[in-house]
Amino acid sequence: MSAMQQSPRRRGRALRLLLLVVALAVAAVLALVTSNPTGGGALLVPRGTSTTKQRLNLRTVRQAATSTPLAGGHGDPQADTDAVLLPDWEVLVLLHPAAAPPGDHHNATCAFPSGASSPARSVRRMPASGRRAYSCAMPAPERRHKPPFGVPTLLIDGAPPQSSRSPPAAISSSRELLQRWSGRLVYDAAALPGGDVVVFAKGVNPRQGVNRNASDIRCVYYRGRDATGDAVVASLPAATSAQQVFRCPPPTTTDEKDLRVTLAVAGGEPIPSVATYSPAPPPEQKDKKHLVCACTMVRDVAKFLREWVVYHAAVGVDRFFLYDNGSQDGLEAQVRELNSEGFHVTTHIWPWPKAQEAGFSYAAAAHRDECHWMAFVDVDEFIFDPAWAAHQPSKPEAKSTTMLPALVAAVEPDAGQVTLGCRDFGPSGQTRHPEEGVTQGYTCRRRAEERHKSLVRLDAVDASLVNSIHHFELRPGFRWERSRHARVNHYKYQAWDEFKLKFRRRVSTYVADWTDPVNHGSRDRTPGLGFEAVEPAGWANKFCDVHDTLLKDVTTRWFGAGFNGRRGLGPPTHHSSSS
Structure with a gap:
């Protein structure tokens, strides 16, 4: 074979040898970069907003x-920013606590890598970490790029400028990528x-x-x-x-x-x-525990909140904890108004979609030192004892005789949870939200009793914090007890204009959204309703087996027609009896 014929083979072998040497050199450099000074393997964890494939040893x-x-320590907190792409192209931006601007109501702008921007809304501080959170929509030009998407730069309005010519303060995590x-x-x-x-x-x-x-x-x-x-x-x-x-x-x-x-x-x-x-702060010196508190997860319920708070305060709830899942309807203003009138309402943000069970787990752990009992009920659910219908209202200071304190005082020490049966009310002929409120506007319900809700003794909750929204798992040594008299009036099937808003998204982790074409026969579905927000024929008169005006009559007597929510009226007292 001639030298001319052998030359390409030798050149090929030489090229392969060269590539092997280069690969070995690159591997050596990477090994040097990822080793720590003590000789052990450096343990690298993916940054919260990075999708680079760093590996842990x-x-x-x-x-x-x-x-x-x-x-070494923390880097610049201004750059220590995380962001998560939520459903519907919503971007949640989380700042390092040290980077948060003063005050709770600074708005901002999200500037995306493509050059597009969108307004950013302050959603207050995260309940556990204290990190400031902002929410903005990903603009259409940014969406057209292929993922992964970059973290936006946050331009904060109203932050103290460095000079009179300085632009709004910028908080950015350059080259970081959105988590999904x-x-x-x-x-x-x-x-x-x-x-x-x-x-x-x-x-x-x-x-x-x-x-x-x-x-x-x-x-x-x-x-x-x-x-x-x-x-x-x-x-x-x-x-x-x-x-x-x-x-x-x-x-x-x-x-x-x-x-x-x-x-x-x-x-x-x-x-x-x-x-x-961050380590838990030293425990604060608190007043004695509240006997009964209430907790719920909310989204755009401002117009329903007053009725729910005023009523439950009247029947013995001391504190209210609202976990806000993205409200944009003036909830904060309604809470401020209620607090100014002497009610005790605290709002925490919980921006995570379909994570209600986790939010309730956090609440059970976080408020254990504040409350003996917690009622986990929604703002369309009202705890009620029909035996109270004939009684007259008492002054609000008569706490010991009100419904909920009397209910929990009657249970045995090993009762960790009191379950309450639910009565589901229908639209009752209403075609729009009744001005008099849900307890006075919806008076026709289904006959069958539905799933229960619970009053939970927080000290009895299992270490796992597992719950199904309706109830919690209990520690060994505690048991459930069913209330023989109290129940929950659930104003579930309201006027269509209100009910159809449920189609936006459900908050439970394990319950399919209304628009998901699965589990058609589930008890979490509404009978006769499909997977789209289309009003069924005759909706206003559905779910009406029993006309039930007991709670309407009671709230009218206590608070007046139209539920004006006057603070001076309280719950009824129990008449003493002898055996």
């Missing part, structure tokens, strides 16, 4: 319960009194009633940005795993106030995270 994560923090709510995500964490940490994550237990063993899960605490990259501080086994809630031990005390936390599942890669961890 999982062997070290599994074996090392704690590790000595590397030198549609995937696995650790989205929040809360340090509880006593030390435990509750971590909230979606995608780990996606099926109702099927929970991964806690032994499969490790809680990974790591630094945010610093000069040496993200570094793991501790990797600890989870104590419980249920739904979207994971109870973790805290990391060993460090000098750092702010860490991030994520989960590593079954030896796999850590889940992307936007959750931060």
